Amino acid sequence: MLLSFRRDQVDSNAASHNNNMEAELDSFQRQVAEKFTDLNASSSGDDLLSLEWIGKLLDSFLCCQEEFRAIVFNHRSQISASSSPTNRLVSDYFERSIKALDVCNAIRDGVEQIRQWQKLSDIVISALDSRRANVGEGQLRRAKKALVDLAIGMLDEKDSTRLAHRNRSFGRAKDGHNRSMGQHLRSLSWSVSRSWSASKQLQALASNLTTPRQNDVGLAVPVYTMTSVLLFVMWVLVAAIPCQDRGLQVSFFVPRQFRWAAPVMSLHDKIVEESKRRDRKNCCGLLKEIGRIEKSSRVMNELIDSIHFPMSEEKESEVKQRVEELVEVHEALKNGLDPFERKVREVFHRIVRSRTESLDSLC
């Protein structure tokens, strides 16, 4: 009933239709611009690429996708009836969006990997927790073991095998039995096949993306907008979260004339800059929390190496301080990962649903 009523309405209002559409598309551009302006504004300092910020980015994506779906639905008679180019444009977006699904899956695996690191840091914390009386050598060694596993786990895949080997050959010769868990942790991926590559997937997402002229009528501009948003969001996910064959070498450029171009490009540039920073260059993900865990575990590692027994009070208080830092990141991950993972899953489902519904309404 509702559906057929709307269809009638659209048809009968065909005259004013063009004006309506223009207004609708304009509002879409405005909304996308607002979302990204917000995201850009809240990307200062430690916020950019934090779990919370990426969560916000995903929310924005979901909103844009919803808007876009509504536009497609409202103009479906026009899209399916009109010249096939529009139809092809819209279908192209939805087919493209499917490529994001594997990214979502790989990201979920990445989240699982971060969870492992969180647990290793948990071990470090409980070993060095000064509330539990004084820290002995045993606990230091325990922490050290977890830290080494953590360091191996956090290396980019390519380097991990080498390091695991090196570590076994001298770093831990003393505890010869301590086979590393680092490589062990690698195999946690459920979701994508072994040959899958995040970097190739991003390239596929970006391939043949043509920029419409701004005065292109019809849905060319919203389709381009939505595709860019999708690509950008997936690119950020891959940048931030560890996943198979990470790579950010996708050329991403939005011409200035789009209202949302400025904030998106600004974010893009910031992230590229971040990825080039010396300390993050070879990391397994630009997520802020990963950086923090990486840093505090490295510092902790060095600190432990410098400790001689009996521990001086100075060292003791330093350990205490480092543990507190680690606890802070640990808490952030503990509270942030679950909701984040759910959101990634939500993105997966929304992409599937929008595609099915939109393609159904078009035929």
Next chain:
Amino acid sequence: MEKNDKDPDDHHDDHNDKSSSGEEEKKGDVVSDANPPDDAHHDQDGISKDNIDEKTDHGDNVDKVDSPSGQEAPEVHQTLESLSEELDQLLSSLSLHQEEQHKDITKEKQEEAEEDDDYFQIPQFVGKFLDLFEDKLSKHDSGDQPKTTTTTWYQDPEEVSSLLDAMDHVSNLMKLLLSTKSCLDDHEPLINHAGSIQQRAMAFLEEEFRVLLEESVIKEPPAVVAVTDDQVQDHHNDDTQDHDQMVAPESRDEEIEYPGYSEEMVTLLKKVAEKMKGGGYLCECREVYLVARRNILMRTLKQDCEFEKVSVDEVLKMSWDTLEREIPIWNKTFKNCSSLFFPGELKLAEKIFPGGDEDEGSLFCIVTHGLAIQFLGFYEAVAMTKRSTEKLFKILDIYETLRDSFPDMEKLFPEELRSELRNEVTSARSRLGETAINIFLDLENSIKSDSSKTPVPGGAVHPLTRYTMNYLKYACEYKDTLEQVFKSHSTMEREEVEEEKKEDNSAFANQLMRIMDLLDGNMEAKSKLYKDIPLSSIFMMNNGRYIVQKIKGSAEIHEVMGDTWCRRRSSELRNYHKNYQRETWGKLLGFLGHEGLMHNGKIVKPNLKERFKSFNATFDEIHKTQTTWVVNDEQLQSELRVSITAVMIPAYRAFMARFGQYLDPGRQTEKYVKYQPEDIEDLIDELFEGNTSSSSAATAKRRT
């Protein structure tokens, strides 16, 4: 104060007596060498410190202990055991001591309690115990050193209990030392030393736990649900025999289900987990467990079900041939996970970590949840592939798999995850259901749009009818599922159309009816392609009969369409039959009428000759064409012939009887009476054979 002072010493003396009496014969030396407990305190610290300072030289220490002649080894052994007992005494007295302290604390001021605490002293044998334990660890724990024996520690029950007991003692000792204020102040080096040894012990256990998990599966888990052939069972039996020597006799006949650890092994794993938990190393233990279990599970799925990860993109790019082979693998894996692997994981996790650890989440969930999600992702991806009618059956297979196997799977998960998974399954099922419904719509459309203009030669069954009916027949093997799918996943718009039908039929039945109607309409249109009206009747009969036979031939589709529909269909067929009969044979019968042959009681011979000539010519023509017509259904073919014979033969006989006499016998009769009634009968029996060269065949047959 005095009491506290006395307590440990009393115990200790007791103990000394006991142990010396027990060990007198064997090793009086060792006992007598031991310093008296009271003097021990100071020296003890010294020893501990030495130990720590020399910790890099532990390897040497080990050698010193191990290298002397074999005779000393048993002594060392005995000592560890006996010292354990001593330690037991000490620990229990200590905890008693502590309890009293706690009571005191509640009553008195804390400061005083702390002063009390100061009194506690640690006997020297504790250090000795730690040294011996460390030696023992070194013996087992030397990855670099070649193994001296072929058996590992866990294959020797005595060694297992001695080692694990010692771990317990160390952990308990640590707990007590750390919770006793005075120890912290006075015995830091000892605590430090004990902690190091504990860490070493725990790291040892951690590694052993991993190895045991990964390498002690004593046989392949029994092959999975779907495969039940004898071969596998034979193989299975062989396997059991192979392991007879290793497995205790009682467990020989026991079915060891996935994950395939013997009861003894599970018990050992559980003990190790307990020890690690007792030492405060549960985190490590859980990590090792879940990583190992995940890897093992994945490996098992690969071996037993040929299961491989596939990404969404790959599914969408796969050819249907490949995907068609892939889907049963996923279904089988899903079923086996639901009935065997996941329950096995849950049981194992519960056995090894009884009571669980609510804060950290269930290990079972962490091991399996991602995999469950992965299944659903694959199924969603299948539902996203380009729709085509051939995919219906695999889609329904998936639908059934989720419907039938998910309930057992979801039961295994705790509430929150369960409802999350259920949502995902529900959404996957809707998607699959909608796809199935849309496939029927596609079928409708393909029937509607089939407008091939070439009539099938001989009025035979049209390929579209064949395709559609065979498809529907196969589809109806999924009848119950389809009924459910149409009931649950029809969209609103669709349902309104159903409503209009106002029949008691199920949505699926209505769908089938609609397809039948469309097929009927299409065939009717195609029948118009025949110029010959009787041939279009034959065409309609052929198709109609094919449809009815297909429906009657399969209980499922018959049930859906119902008897009423079949009866209506059969009566429609009778109409076509009548039409055919009238069109073809009515005309011929006309030649056998009496009118115009008699004039004033006399036969009009030229008219009679004309009649016979026309009859013969017409019949020949009919025979010639209609032997090329096709009626594949034997029953229909014989029905047609019988009914034709029933009409024609009596009429012809009567006509012959009445008028044959008027023709002069001989030449005239031979010329005009071409056929005897029996000949007509024979020729009728040649109709609908679909012979392309029928006339010659008919003639040949007649001559013989």
